[in-house]
Amino acid sequence: MKMQKLALAIVLAVGFALPAQAAGETEHPPRVKWSFAGPFGLYDRAQLQRGFKVYREVCQACHSLSLLSFRNLAEPGGPGFTEAQARVIAEEYRVQDGPNDAGEMFERPGRLADRFPKPFPNDNAARAANGGALPPDMSVIAKARTYERGFPWFLFDIVTQFQEQGPDYIVALMNGYEDPPQGFQLPPGSHYNKYFPGHAIGMPKPLSDGQVTYDDGAPQTVDQYAKDVTAFLMWAAEPHMEARKRIGFQVMIFLLVFAGLMYFTKKKVWADVHAHP
Amino acid sequence: MSGHSTYQPQHPFMKWMERRLPIAGLVYSSFIAYPTPRNLNYWWTFGGILTVMLAAQIITGVVLAMHYTPHVDFAFNSIEGIMRDVNYGRLLRYLHSNGASMFFIAVYVHIARGMYYGSYKEPREVLWILGVIIYLLMMATGFMGYVLPWGQMSYWGAVVITNLFSAFPGVGEAIVTWLWGGFAVGNPTLNRFFSLHYLLPFVIAGVVVLHVWALHVVGQNNPTGVEPKTDKDTVAFTPYATVKDAFFLICFFLLYGWFVFYIPNYLGHADNYIPANPAVTPAHIVPEWYYLPFYAILRAIPDKLMGVLALGGSILILAFLPWLDTSKVRSARYRPLYRQFFWIFIATVVGLGYLGSKPPEGGYVIAARILTIYYFAHFLIVLPLLGLFEKTKPLPNSISESVLKDGEPIGASAPAKG
Amino acid sequence: MTSSTAAEPNRRDFLYIATGAVGAVGAAAVAWPLISQMNPDASTIAAGAPIEVDLTPIADGQVIKVFWRGKPIFINHRTAKQIKEAQDVNLALLPDPQPDSERVKKGHEQWQVLIAICTHLGCIPLAHQGEYDGYFCPCHGSVYDTSGRIRQGPAPLNLALPPYEFLSDTKIKIG
Numbered sequence: 001m002k003m004q005k006l007a008l009a010i011v012l013a014v015g016f017a018l019p020a021q022a023a024g025e026t027e028h029p030p031r032v033k034w035s036f037a038g039p040f041g042l043y044d045r046a047q048l049q050r051g052f053k054v055y056r057e058v059c060q061a062c063h064s065l066s067l068l069s070f071r072n073l074a075e076p077g078g079p080g081f082t083e084a085q086a087r088v089i090a091e092e093y094r095v096q097d098g099p100n101d102a103g104e105m106f107e108r109p110g111r112l113a114d115r116f117p118k119p120f121p122n123d124n125a126a127r128a129a130n131g132g133a134l135p136p137d138m139s140v141i142a143k144a145r146t147y148e149r150g151f152p153w154f155l156f157d158i159v160t161q162f163q164e165q166g167p168d169y170i171v172a173l174m175n176g177y178e179d180p181p182q183g184f185q186l187p188p189g190s191h192y193n194k195y196f197p198g199h200a201i202g203m204p205k206p207l208s209d210g211q212v213t214y215d216d217g218a219p220q221t222v223d224q225y226a227k228d229v230t231a232f233l234m235w236a237a238e239p240h241m242e243a244r245k246r247i248g249f250q251v252m253i254f255l256l257v258f259a260g261l262m263y264f265t266k267k268k269v270w271a272d273v274h275a276h277p
Numbered sequence: 278m279s280g281h282s283t284y285q286p287q288h289p290f291m292k293w294m295e296r297r298l299p300i301a302g303l304v305y306s307s308f309i310a311y312p313t314p315r316n317l318n319y320w321w322t323f324g325g326i327l328t329v330m331l332a333a334q335i336i337t338g339v340v341l342a343m344h345y346t347p348h349v350d351f352a353f354n355s356i357e358g359i360m361r362d363v364n365y366g367r368l369l370r371y372l373h374s375n376g377a378s379m380f381f382i383a384v385y386v387h388i389a390r391g392m393y394y395g396s397y398k399e400p401r402e403v404l405w406i407l408g409v410i411i412y413l414l415m416m417a418t419g420f421m422g423y424v425l426p427w428g429q430m431s432y433w434g435a436v437v438i439t440n441l442f443s444a445f446p447g448v449g450e451a452i453v454t455w456l457w458g459g460f461a462v463g464n465p466t467l468n469r470f471f472s473l474h475y476l477l478p479f480v481i482a483g484v485v486v487l488h489v490w491a492l493h494v495v496g497q498n499n500p501t502g503v504e505p506k507t508d509k510d511t512v513a514f515t516p517y518a519t520v521k522d523a524f525f526l527i528c529f530f531l532l533y534g535w536f537v538f539y540i541p542n543y544l545g546h547a548d549n550y551i552p553a554n555p556a557v558t559p560a561h562i563v564p565e566w567y568y569l570p571f572y573a574i575l576r577a578i579p580d581k582l583m584g585v586l587a588l589g590g591s592i593l594i595l596a597f598l599p600w601l602d603t604s605k606v607r608s609a610r611y612r613p614l615y616r617q618f619f620w621i622f623i624a625t626v627v628g629l630g631y632l633g634s635k636p637p638e639g640g641y642v643i644a645a646r647i648l649t650i651y652y653f654a655h656f657l658i659v660l661p662l663l664g665l666f667e668k669t670k671p672l673p674n675s676i677s678e679s680v681l682k683d684g685e686p687i688g689a690s691a692p693a694k695g
Numbered sequence: 696m697t698s699s700t701a702a703e704p705n706r707r708d709f710l711y712i713a714t715g716a717v718g719a720v721g722a723a724a725v726a727w728p729l730i731s732q733m734n735p736d737a738s739t740i741a742a743g744a745p746i747e748v749d750l751t752p753i754a755d756g757q758v759i760k761v762f763w764r765g766k767p768i769f770i771n772h773r774t775a776k777q778i779k780e781a782q783d784v785n786l787a788l789l790p791d792p793q794p795d796s797e798r799v800k801k802g803h804e805q806w807q808v809l810i811a812i813c814t815h816l817g818c819i820p821l822a823h824q825g826e827y828d829g830y831f832c833p834c835h836g837s838v839y840d841t842s843g844r845i846r847q848g849p850a851p852l853n854l855a856l857p858p859y860e861f862l863s864d865t866k867i868k869i870g
Contacts, residue, residue, distance in 0.1 A: 459739045
């Protein structure tokens with residue numbers, strides 16, 4: 001057994017310790033306390049509504065939200081708008097439709113079934129308007145961003161269900177604009193961000209204190225804006241998360257009961273084998 | 278599937294049927310009366326778990342295919358449509374994507390159990406090789422399935438893996454163009470991968486039938502590695518094995534549910550939520566976790582053709598395991614040295630898996646090279662030599678003897694618990 | 696029925712062999728369309744027709760990326776320093792020895808046109824990176840020099856050159 005442990009230690013050392021020299025580089029985003037984290041986590045309706053306001057007033061000018069429809073705003077598990085409110089929001093947008101009888105495309109107010117219209121007609125137009133950098137679509141961005149958790153944290157995450165790397169990163173990015181350190185060569189047209197891989201980001205600092213007016217008394221700070229819009233984006237990426245976790249709990253309880261019953265059934269069936277070998 | 282059926286139909290219809298198509302008798306002899314070693318532990322339940330997982334993947338896959346569009350312009354959004362709009366679509370999609378991982382977890386346990394208890398040894402060589410074929414088919418199926426969402430990792434995974442074939446001198450480029458159906462990975466590639474991803478699970482199911490058939494010809498191995506001798510050594514498959522399998526299957530479902538309902542994206546890559554973009558390579562291309570040990574072997578070798586050959590060899594070598602292991606004793610319970618090397622081998626594969634997820638630089642490459650050498654040495658040096666030099670412990674005379682004395686010394690030495 | 700032996704094929708064996716051979720030819724003839732259908736189709740081949748690129752807007756030291764047949768092509772306007780570095784390499788030290796003169800068109804040494812697909816496993820290298828101011832592949836760490844020759848890492852070959860010609864001093868045709 002001694003030799004076994006020794007050999008195991010050698011293998012583990014080769015596998016994990018030797019490469020430790022390569023660690024480091026970009027700082028990890030700080031952990032944010034999210035209402036939607038954990039097995040019973042729920043979205044904070046007021047936060048989603050505030051986040052949607054930030055998206056509309058700030059992000060929307062460049063970033064599309066093409067997979068979301070206006071109807072989603074009124075669906076259960078979402079920001080909790082009523083259907084009438086969602087309809088009013090939809091009508092504030094102009095959506096292209098057509099062709100009409102004359103064969104021409106035309107614009108009309110949005111309907112519940114419409115997707116959020118894109119700010120640019122195509123990717124190249126978006127690049128041309130943004131100095132060559134393409135503002136990514138935001139529909140699933142909260143799931144499309146992450147950072148390396150590293151050994152052994154990625155193993156603990158299975159048990160703790162920590163999976164908010166994407167939201168944490170987005171909040172950190174919003175807060176991460178600073179002056180470049182001495183000697184950092186910032187390419188023209190880009191901005192220094194502490195958390196962006198490579199640090200040179202095309203997007204200028206998007207948020208500033210007091211930029212968006214909240215009417216529910218929440219603090220009007222960059223940090224609060226960042227958290228609110230990130231929660232909204234998490235919902236946009238995973239609109240059925242609440243239902244998923246709720247069904248999950250029911251399924252787990254069912255399976256536990258079933259497993260318990262099956263265990264005693266198994267014991268009963270095998271009892272005669274153990275009694276009369 | 279083997280031996281004579283003791284099935285005696287009572288009902289006149291069943292009698293009529295049995296003379297024409299004896300399917301009830303086949304089921305009876307294969308899955309009810311079939312004698313099962315009485316000492317099988319829970320590691321033996323994974324065969325049944327795998328069968329259920331294959332069925333689960335086929336069923337969820339067929340219904341997902343009703344909503345999926347295999348076209349480069351629509352694939353990504355059709356998956357998001359499944360996630361957002363299709364009734365229970367998000368559940369089915371997460372069941373399918375996490376189901377693939379659960380399938381591989383189960384198959385790795387199943388393979389490791391076979392290695393620990395020597396289940397590949399005479400007369401179970403063909404049974405084992407059929408298993409290796411199933412594993413290869415699973416890898417192909419899993420790879421093509423991962424391409425279908427057409428995210429960044431889908432696309433670049435397809436580019437890297439199909440390019441493996443370009444390593445072959447002379448014909449490599451022609452093979453790759455033929456696989457792609459174009460001059461780059463594109464719509465024809467996605468379409469044929471979808472077609473094959475739909476087909477291969479049914480091929481797997483066919484080979485599984487052969488695998489089970491071969492199993493029923495030679496009988497199950499057991500933790501002692503001693504063949505059943507009398508009726509005392511076995512129990513009927515139903516209800517004994519069935520109820521045990523069912524219990525552990527439900528426990529396995531608890532793990533499956535944990536991933537599906539609480540951390541459904543843990544085993545995937547964030548990059549795959551970015552639509553495929555042929556103009557931008559992700560900074561760090563990583564395959565699905567179940568390929569990582571082999572990916573590490575591929576990257577450990579600085580020469581392209583040799584890397585590809587090592588990758589292929591690391592899987593194919595499994596098929597030769599029955600002949601590389603020269604020991605007469607099956608179970609690691611009675612092989613004190615092999616037992617230690619077995620765990621070192623497991624640690625090596627886990628270590629390679631970790632290194633496969635890391636960028637190929639500095640210490641990671643050196644570590645991967647050391648572990649790659651050990652991986653092959655385990656099969657080509659350790660196993661052949663162990664059979665010659667290892668002093669094994671005395672085997673019990675029969676399964677029932679070992680069961681009765683469980684917890685007490687067998688022969689002269691202490692019993693080995695797996 | 697057993698009159699024939701392996702050593703003395705008779706007429707009946709010939710009949711069997713001929714029948715079997717014709718059957719095999721038929722099977723191969725049926726298999727070929729099933730295999731060949733996976734090759735690039737007519738529209739894909741047509742879309743791979745040559746393209747023309749105007750070089751005037753590319754500044755000294757700049758690399759642009761164009762697509763031909765779905766493959767990224769780098770057009771590198773090399774500086775005098777880069778050209779000299781590329782020409783002064785000791786070929787004996789290269790994994791895939793090839794002089795710079797074979798990798799550019801004579802009289803147009805400042806223009807380097809190559810397929811930007813890493814010869815290892817097909818990723819797109821990054822321009823102006825790596826130790827030799829050439830190209831660096833982020834996937835598995837292959838390093839290429841300013842001539843696109845492999846210098847370090849797992850890639851076996853130099854970056855491939857697409858077929859191209861100069862239509863004038865400022866215009867090339869790729870394909």
